[in-house]
Amino acid sequence: MNLKRTPPAPVPPASRSGAVLAALAASQFIIMVATSIVNVALPHIRAGVGLSDGGTTWVVNAYSLVFGALLLAGGRAADLLGRRRVLTAGLALFAVASLAAGLASSSNVLIAARTVQGVGAAAIAPAALALAMELFPSGPARGRALAVWGAVSGAGGASGVLLGGVLTQAWGWPWIFYFVAFGTALVLAAVTLLVPRTAARKAGRFxxxxxxxxxxxxxxxxxxxxxxxxxxxxxxxxxxxxxxxxxxxxxxxxxxxxxxDALVPRRLFTTGRVAAGNLLMALQGSVWIALFFFLSLYQQQVLGMPPLATGAGQLPFALANMLGSTLAPRLSRRIGARATVTAALCTEAGGMLWLSRISVHGSYFADVLGPSILIGLGLSITFVQLTALAVDGVPGQDAGLAGGLVNTTRQVGGVIGLAALTTLAGSVTAAGHQTHLEAVTAGYRTAFAASAALLTATALLAMALTRRTRRNDGALAHTTATPTTPAQQEQNSRSAPAT
Known part of the structure; x- marks a missing residue:
């Protein structure tokens, strides 16, 4: 597969830049919705297609496994074949697979459809992020694009839980997949109409x-x-x-x-920031899947909240997430990226520590609402800053791979964290001598306390790793993944904050 080098895609005019960014961000939003929308509906899906306990687990695992395993391949394919081309192909595959999942009448068909969804998501996520980095130059435009990316990523996960409860309770579980299929079709149309055409970025073989x-x-x-x-x-x-x-x-x-022509070339790590960004993203990501897992179980099993109320309970988290993503570039310019990342991780750790005090006789407003807001703020700010760090200084031809790598570390980190934390919580529950609900709650408390400790350690590690590149500290939210013209460099030097 020999491909000729082509010039980068033109930066969209200001009148269209918002629409272009919205179309690309919607691609990220829809795959995050699909990641979490099935969680509340799992009992209904199990009854609908006759799933066993193990089969029910694979409705979630089939998607996340393939998604995480193929992200690097999706990123490199986007670099070689053209990012817009790979994005539209991934969206089309994702829409068809989602429709097939809704129409499934057997467990095998449903799990197969979820597997194909994972293939489509692995193409969408790195291609969309690489396009956003390519089309929005270094400077304030890059900072705004990353802020939007962080907002839709967190809001997508929380919205999926809410939509799963609403759709399942109103029309039945197939409608969660019909909604994803319809939403993906709309996103595909928007990308086709609004996003400029791009060609292959680099000569080489896959x-x-x-x-x-x-x-x-x-x-x-x-x-x-x-x-x-x-x-x-x-x-x-x-x-x-x-x-x-x-x-x-x-x-x-x-x-x-x-x-x-290595899949992960050494030049990707020459800046010293890509490795740091991915390591920190893996550690931070190790708690985010477990958070939704344990929090949903606590709300439903211990507090007795129905699916719809459980989903609605995620709205404050989603709103805090969007607020934090908007504030991230401003905080980075004002206090520096190092201080911003550290403060955000500590804020998230504080929310987890608050959750470690939940009780059997607690309530949503006393035990869940406050921590959710703190975690939403910290998680979103950290996500924006670490994504910026992970693509900082990456050559333009490798932007898709860099996007695939940071998504891979976050996804795989989440799976590892969930496995470790559920094992820890299960061992505490099994050793408990209280009532069943008290033992379960003790396990959840332990998982949240361990998450707080891990995030605190990650904050200390972030201080050490970012100290090595202090000269770039104030501009981390404006990282460069594509070459800039002399005029753009002059403009960036005038707009960059002093460090």
């Missing part, structure tokens, strides 16, 4: 061997971790999958060192 190796490694890792929650860590299948993941990851490192 690294099929490296792609296959890392995809199988991530598949084994995610499968092993998700299966361990039900089968236990001593299960031979779990241990075999985790061992296979380690062997395949080691083989991937060896393969990449010897290939001229």
């Amino acid at each position: 690294d099929w061997l490296g792609t296959a190796t890392v995809s199988l490694a991530l598949t084994c890792l995610v499968w092993g971790l998700t299966t361990a929650r039900a089968a236990g860590w001593t299960d031979t299948r779990v241990q075999g999958a985790l061992l296979g993941a380690c062997v395949l990851l080691a083989a991937f490192v060896v393969i990449e060192r010897r290939r001229p």
